Amino acid sequence: MxxxxxxxxxxxxxxxxxxxxxxxxxxxxxxxxxxxxxxxxxxxxxxxxxxxxxxxxxxxxxxxxxxxVNLSTFPQLADRLTQKQWLDKLDLATAPWFSIEQDSNSKHCYQTLGERVLLKRRRGGYDGKGQFWLKESENTQIPEEWKGLAIAEQAINFDEEVSLVGVRGKNGASYFYPLTLNLHINGILYASIAPLERLTHLQSKAEAMLSKLMDALDYVGVMAMECFRLGDDLLINELAPRVHNSGHWTQAGASISQFENHIRAVAGLPLTKADVKNTSMMVNLIGVPVNYNWLSTEGLELYWYKKSVRSGRKVGHINMCSGDISKLSTALTELDAQLPEPYQEAIEWLKNNLPN
Structure with missing residues (x-):
């Protein structure tokens, strides 16, 4: 090979x-x-x-x-303008938006998109970076240095944030993991949980959306689609033409992780549906030093990235997978005592979303 x-x-x-x-x-x-x-x-x-x-x-x-592999796809999806244009072309639902040009002004943003508008830099920006809020109540104006380099999106009062990770082979066959429920704090992903039975009725809809895009791009490999859930509707928020943070739980919770699936796809090896083992949780480690006492928690799997630790930086993640919900709850309680703020919010969120 x-x-x-x-x-x-x-x-x-x-x-x-x-x-x-x-x-x-x-x-x-x-x-x-x-x-x-x-x-x-x-x-x-x-x-x-x-x-x-x-x-x-x-x-x-x-x-x-x-x-x-996918060389032509990267520039199309890396630029939020062309990414949105692709979604519109394929009639895939997103938040109402338009491009910020040199002559754009805040008044037009408010009139067109409402009293709260999110500006996103066309390139770069992740984990809450590259974003700027316009608020009509505060008469916020578009920064001059953002003109011609950003898009404007309507603020969405969503119910939840979910993501779908899929893989497409060179022969066009696609496979998907269950929808993942995600929690972001200050724009950074802190926790994920999957699968959840209450999201299964949205699975086929999400798969059809991501399939439509991957087929149109003749994409090969893993792609992630982040969505806002509004009732039974999904709006695409962001796309990632690569393996994605919200799919890290598949390392512990599936017979084939997102990483193996991507390698299989680009290498032209056979793809097959992954066997999802049990309920999985992922906790991102952000700006916290490694603590090997975490390993005393039963069922915990630690992935440490060997990066220098600084505020807001992803330095590792923790996976847990079990069919015993009480065991997952106990693990979360143990983690709660070993992690600083704002992890209490993330731990409580995970506990509240564990299946009954």
Whole structure:
């Protein structure tokens, strides 16, 4: 089997490599700042753990390789303007929006989208970054430096945030994980839980939406679709053409993790429906130092990214999977005593969403 190169060497690249090891595949994540000359072969495969990257000797080699899977998709979905245009073209529901141009003004935003409008930078921005709220009650104005570089979205009073992770093979066959319920605090994903029986009636609708997009793009690999749930309706919030934080629970909770599925797809290996084992929970570790006492909690699986710890930075995550709900509840109580604010909110949210 040829080498699979991953453009990017963060935690997603590391977990792709880990998932490929039992399959006997050689996966090599590459630092986007590298200026090394890489020993690429014509039959090698290239994938990415991120939507954008700087121009270096290494990234130029990878991005010009003929077997870079989904290369044309990245610029289309990395730019929120073209991402929204794709969704509109395919008649996939999103929040009402328009592009912020040089002559755009706040009055037009309020008249068109309502009294609360969210500006998003077209490129970059994640975990709550790259966003700016316009509030008519405060007469907020569009920052001059955002004009021509952002989109405006109507504020959505959603019921919940959910996501769907799917994988599509080179032959067009697609498979999906159950809808995941997510909690964001200050724009950062803190916790996820799946599967939930009360969301199953939305599963086919979500799969049809993501399938339509992946088929239109002739996409190969894992893609994540983040949505707002409003009653029985779903509005697409963001798309990620890669493995995604809200799918980390699949490492513990499914026979095939999102990472293995992505590797299988880009390598052209057989895909099949993953067997979902039990109720799974994921807790992101954000700006907290590693505490190996966490490992004393029964059923807890720790993934530490070996990053320097700083405020707001994702440095690891915890997975837990069990069919014994009381065991999951006990694990959450133990974690609650070992994590700082605002984890109490996340732990309580997970407890409240455990199946009865």
């Amino acid at each position: 040829s080498t699979i190169w991953v453009l990017g060497s963060g935690q997603l690249g590391a977990m792709l490599k880990q998932a490929a090891t039992p399959l006997g595949l050689d996966v090599r994540p590459i630092d986007i700042e590298s200026n090394d000359i890489l020993p690429l072969s014509p039959n090698d495969v290239v994938t990415a753990e991120r939507e954008e990257w700087p121009l270096t000797k290494a990234t130029e080699q990878l991005a010009t390789h003929p077997n870079f």
